[in-house]
Amino acid sequence: MHAFDVLGDPVRRRILELLADGERSAGELGAVVQEEFGISQPGVSQHLRVLRDNGFATVRAEGTRRLYAVDPAPLREVDVWLERYRRFWTQRLDALGTELARGKRERRMRGGTGSPGTGGRTGTASPGKATGSG
Numbered sequence: 001m002h003a004f005d006v007l008g009d010p011v012r013r014r015i016l017e018l019l020a021d022g023e024r025s026a027g028e029l030g031a032v033v034q035e036e037f038g039i040s041q042p043g044v045s046q047h048l049r050v051l052r053d054n055g056f057a058t059v060r061a062e063g064t065r066r067l068y069a070v071d072p073a074p075l076r077e078v079d080v081w082l083e084r085y086r087r088f089w090t091q092r093l094d095a096l097g098t099e100l101a102r103g104k105r106e107r108r109m110r111g112g113t114g115s116p117g118t119g120g121r122t123g124t125a126s127p128g129k130a131t132g133s134g
Contacts, residue, residue, distance in 0.1 A: 003078050006054045011037050011047050016070060019057060023069040026059075 007013055014036065015029055030044040048068060051057035055074045059066050 003054070003074050003081075006050060006056055006074075007078070009047070009050075011039065011044075012051055012056075015047060015051060015068075016056060019068055019070040023067050026066040026068060029068060 007016075011033060014033060018024055018029055018032060026045070026048060029048065030041050033039065033044045033047070034041065048057065048059075052059055052068075055071055057068050058071045059068050061067075
């Protein structure tokens with residue numbers, strides 16, 4: 001199964017989100033997923049098996065419990081694949097950062113941070129134009 005086939009399922013993505021916070025028991029994972037998605041315990045087990053069989057999760061026994069954790073290797077492979085596409089959003093994020101910095105600099109130069117409730121914004125109208133307060 002291809003990595004995106006594994007990650008394409010919302011239940012498996014949710015399980016990985018839960019595991020990103022640390023190791024969890026199959027019971028803990030099952031309780032959350034059953035509650036959120038309304039699937040049975042065998043259904044959850046099947047998703048855990050897909051994650052395990054495709055290398056996204058590891059499992060270890062601790063007594064009668066099975067503890068699952070994220071295996072980052074396949075996620076690194078996805079990250080490598082995505083690298084060629086990052087330029088599409090990296091440039092936009094860089095531009096956003098530039099605009100945010102410009103706005104902060106302009107507010108400092110005007111000597112204020114805006115009034116509460118305006119999100120730090122002050123009037124942005126051109127000189128000679130009314131800003132229209134409401």
